Amino acid sequence: MSARDLFTFRNSHFRIGVGITAAILIVTAITGFIVLPFAQHWVQFANVWDAICSAAGVPQRAANVTAPEQTKRLSEVVLTSHTLSRPSQEAIGRGATLAQRCAICHGPTGISRADSPNLAGQYAAVIYKELHDFRSGARTNAVMSPFAVNLTDQEIADLSNYYAYLPRPAAYHPTPQLPKPSIVIYGAPMRGIAPCGSCHGSLDNKTGSPWLEGQSEAYMKVQLHAFASGERRNDISQQMRNIARAMTPQEIEAAAAYYASQPPDVVKAVD
Amino acid sequence: MLANRKLILAHFWLAFGVFGIALTLGAWQMFIRSPIGTWLSNPELYYRSLTAHGTVMGYVFPTLVAMGFGYAISESALEQRLVGVRWAWTGFWLIVAGAIMAMVPVVLGRASVLYTFYPPLIGNVFYYLGVVLVVVGSWIWVALMAINLRVWRRAHPGAPVPLAMFANVAGSYLWAWTAVGAALELLLQIIPVAAGLKATIDAGLARVFFSWTLHAIVYFWLMPTYIAYYTIVPRAIGGRVYSDSMARISFILFLVVAMPIGMHHTFADPQVGAGFKFIHSAFTALVALPTLLTVFTICASVEIAARLRGGRGMFGWIRALPWDNPMMLALAFSFVMLGFGGAGGLINMSYQLDASIHNTQWITGHFHLIFGGAIVIMYFAIAYDLWPHLTGRELIDLRLIRTQLWLWFVGMIITTFPWHWVGILGMPRRMAYFDFGDPAIAPQALSVTFSAIGGFILLASGIMFIVILARGMRAPQVDAGPYRFALAVHQPATVPVALNTHALWVALMIVLTLTNYGYPIVTLALTEGTSVPAVYVGAQ
Numbered sequence: 001m002s003a004r005d006l007f008t009f010r011n012s013h014f015r016i017g018v019g020i021t022a023a024i025l026i027v028t029a030i031t032g033f034i035v036l037p038f039a040q041h042w043v044q045f046a047n048v049w050d051a052i053c054s055a056a057g058v059p060q061r062a063a064n065v066t067a068p069e070q071t072k073r074l075s076e077v078v079l080t081s082h083t084l085s086r087p088s089q090e091a092i093g094r095g096a097t098l099a100q101r102c103a104i105c106h107g108p109t110g111i112s113r114a115d116s117p118n119l120a121g122q123y124a125a126v127i128y129k130e131l132h133d134f135r136s137g138a139r140t141n142a143v144m145s146p147f148a149v150n151l152t153d154q155e156i157a158d159l160s161n162y163y164a165y166l167p168r169p170a171a172y173h174p175t176p177q178l179p180k181p182s183i184v185i186y187g188a189p190m191r192g193i194a195p196c197g198s199c200h201g202s203l204d205n206k207t208g209s210p211w212l213e214g215q216s217e218a219y220m221k222v223q224l225h226a227f228a229s230g231e232r233r234n235d236i237s238q239q240m241r242n243i244a245r246a247m248t249p250q251e252i253e254a255a256a257a258y259y260a261s262q263p264p265d266v267v268k269a270v271d
Numbered sequence: 272m273l274a275n276r277k278l279i280l281a282h283f284w285l286a287f288g289v290f291g292i293a294l295t296l297g298a299w300q301m302f303i304r305s306p307i308g309t310w311l312s313n314p315e316l317y318y319r320s321l322t323a324h325g326t327v328m329g330y331v332f333p334t335l336v337a338m339g340f341g342y343a344i345s346e347s348a349l350e351q352r353l354v355g356v357r358w359a360w361t362g363f364w365l366i367v368a369g370a371i372m373a374m375v376p377v378v379l380g381r382a383s384v385l386y387t388f389y390p391p392l393i394g395n396v397f398y399y400l401g402v403v404l405v406v407v408g409s410w411i412w413v414a415l416m417a418i419n420l421r422v423w424r425r426a427h428p429g430a431p432v433p434l435a436m437f438a439n440v441a442g443s444y445l446w447a448w449t450a451v452g453a454a455l456e457l458l459l460q461i462i463p464v465a466a467g468l469k470a471t472i473d474a475g476l477a478r479v480f481f482s483w484t485l486h487a488i489v490y491f492w493l494m495p496t497y498i499a500y501y502t503i504v505p506r507a508i509g510g511r512v513y514s515d516s517m518a519r520i521s522f523i524l525f526l527v528v529a530m531p532i533g534m535h536h537t538f539a540d541p542q543v544g545a546g547f548k549f550i551h552s553a554f555t556a557l558v559a560l561p562t563l564l565t566v567f568t569i570c571a572s573v574e575i576a577a578r579l580r581g582g583r584g585m586f587g588w589i590r591a592l593p594w595d596n597p598m599m600l601a602l603a604f605s606f607v608m609l610g611f612g613g614a615g616g617l618i619n620m621s622y623q624l625d626a627s628i629h630n631t632q633w634i635t636g637h638f639h640l641i642f643g644g645a646i647v648i649m650y651f652a653i654a655y656d657l658w659p660h661l662t663g664r665e666l667i668d669l670r671l672i673r674t675q676l677w678l679w680f681v682g683m684i685i686t687t688f689p690w691h692w693v694g695i696l697g698m699p700r701r702m703a704y705f706d707f708g709d710p711a712i713a714p715q716a717l718s719v720t721f722s723a724i725g726g727f728i729l730l731a732s733g734i735m736f737i738v739i740l741a742r743g744m745r746a747p748q749v750d751a752g753p754y755r756f757a758l759a760v761h762q763p764a765t766v767p768v769a770l771n772t773h774a775l776w777v778a779l780m781i782v783l784t785l786t787n788y789g790y791p792i793v794t795l796a797l798t799e800g801t802s803v804p805a806v807y808v809g810a811q
Binding site: 005006007011013014017018021024025028029031032033036037052054055056057058059078080082180182185186188189190195197198203204207 | 310312313314315467470527542543544545546547548549550553554557702704705706709711712767768769770772774775776778779782783786790791794798804806807
């Protein structure tokens with residue numbers, strides 16, 4: 001007995017095996033591609049071919065749907081694994097020179113005394129994204145926007161690398177450390193709020209999210225309210241706007257007070 | 272004739288060793304997200320543990336059991352020394368190397384992507400390379416099984432291939448083709464991104480590739496269990512296989528219809544057309560067929576044993592069964608869990624019913640009941656049955672063995688039934704934390720607590736299992752005789768070529784994969800603009 005005896009319609013097992021398989025395939029295909037699409041009375045098909053294409057998942061763009069007009073600018077920052085990798089000493093030096101104009105608000109060593117964010121030791125990706133957004137107009141601020149508007153791509157990268165290179169302020173804020181509020185470590189799952197700490201430190205950090213330990217309480221509160229009201233809209237996929245909208249005023253207070261009271265040196269060390 | 276006992280023992284010990292570790296992690300995970308555990312405040316640790324648990328239980332443990340059992344079948348059913356012993360050891364060491372390579376990044380928190388990979392999440396490249404090595408190691412086993420059967424056929428032209436080996440090789444072919452989906456996903460999509468050569472990935476296409484592997488892999492896990500049903504249980508309880516042909520047809524059906532059904536895992540995915548979802552759903556329904564055939568054949572085989580022992584009446588024979596025999600006990604437990612799990616599976620495979628339980632804890636309960644319950648309890652039985660032949664020593668304490676099997680059965684029911692229930696209530700899966708203080712989910716706290724207690728019962732049973740095997744290595748020596756498989760009532764003298772070879776059925780398996788997966792894969796691969804930025808785990 002060889003393959004030749006098996007793969008022939010003279011062999012009853014071959015006949016039955018192939019026949020039944022083909023029959024099932026044909027019946028299920030006709031049902032799935034023709035019968036079921038037409039069974040949905042709320043969907044209109046031009047012809048049978050149209051129904052088959054729809055059931056097969058052929059990508060198609062509906063003719064009468066236009067994308068909604070976008071009135072406000074959105075963030076267009078693209079970050080790849082190579083964008084900010086391995087900055088040279090010169091790049092950091094150029095950043096330091098450029099940073100002199102930032103010192104009036106963000107402090108000469110990247111530590112603010114004016115309720116502006118502390119930038120010393122902040123993730124490069126964060127500064128990179130915010131500066132791009134200020135430049136493009138996706139984020140606006142009466143003070144920051146004029147500074148950012150004339151920066152080149154190279155200058156933005158250099159500034160980001162410089163601030164990331166500075167040491168984080170060691171236990172700068174003098175307030176006693178507060179216990180972790182539940183919004184920070186648990187979030188509020190029933191309202192679709194992920195824990196603050198799962199992106200912003202205390203639990204974990206996600207790319208593009210700043211660490212918040214020791215930042216100004218007033219600043220964080222203002223930003224959360226700005227996200228909630230839609231005044232600030234440079235978050236990707238509305239992730240911060242959705243969270244801030246669902247937060248109660250008490251939760252905003254608690255999260256801001258907690259992060260402001262934490263010493264930045266507890267931020268998880270990363271490369 | 273078991274000549275390469277060391278090889279088989281090495282596979283089993285590694286399998287059960289990693290199983291013990293992963294089982295401990297599993298129990299800890301159940302505890303930590305239940306109301307009785309104190310929340311760790313760190314979801315990353317939870318997902319790290321979950322990745323290790325899934326990777327070991329999904330890829331390493333069952334593959335090693337199938338391989339070790341496969342070598343044992345090849346030597347004892349064919350009564351010939353294993354051809355390619357060196358290659359077999361190479362495969363084994365590849366799996367050891369792969370498992371270590373994959374687990375190091377997981378332990379370091381660099382690959383908390385879960386064993387299903389979930390692109391666009393991207394972990395450390397060594398995690399994926401480790402998984403590839405495990406698969407390559409197992410492919411060596413696939414080749415060896417085919418070669419050994421071919422060598423035997425040459426020496427016995429036209430003779431019926433022993434049922435155990437026929438099924439074993441069917442299982443190995445199923446695995447070889449099943450693993451191709453995940454291999455394509457890893458090699459073409461994930462590894463280039465993890466290695467830094469690309470920064471975007473088509474997550475939809477990756478999910479389709481993975482569904483190719485994800486469902487049929489379950490039938491690969493199932494193969495040793497079904498082989499044990501047909502070829503060990505009847506012998507162990509003093510009966511005979513009711514029908515040799517029925518057994519062959521069941522394994523053939525698994526080979527043909529286990530593959531083209533994986534898209535019932537992607538019912539909620541928008542990138543797959545509804546027509547293909549329907550075809551996959553219909554073929555999934557067909558998979559119930561070989562299982563129903565098996566349940567019928569094995570019940571009939573068991574009834575033969577009972578009547579030979581003097582059982583009478585319509586159901587009176589059930590009392591005559593050797594219930595103190597661990598193999599009988601394991602079979603009964605396995606069937607009960609298979610029954611419940613299978614019924615749950617029918618819900619998962621139907622498009623409309625799936626909508627109510629998709630991505631809930633129901634699913635986690637379902638695959639633990641089928642795999643951890645019905646399948647793994649037979650892995651225990653296989654080990655108990657083979658152990659005296661591998662070690663040359665007797666497993667003395669049958670009571671302990673029975674207790675272990677009881678605990679596993681009871682533990683699995685207590686774990687998975689509440690799991691199904693909270694799934695129906697809508698509790699999502701893959702969550703590190705639940706706030707049971709919230710009134711909306713507070714009523715589920717009791718069910719989840721039971722489930723966690725079940726997890727600890729399972730852990731206790733798993734520890735007992737390893738202790739029994741370890742004690743078996745030092746028990747008094749005994750001559751267990753040659754390892755035998757069950758005979759059929761009508762032992763076949765000749766078998767039609769279609770039921771004695773795999774070629775036709777492998778061909779049908781490949782053709783059905785092409786018809787059911789070809790178009791969706793090609794369209795997704797050719798459609799522009801479907802890739803999304805990768806999300807690197809642990810990156811800044």
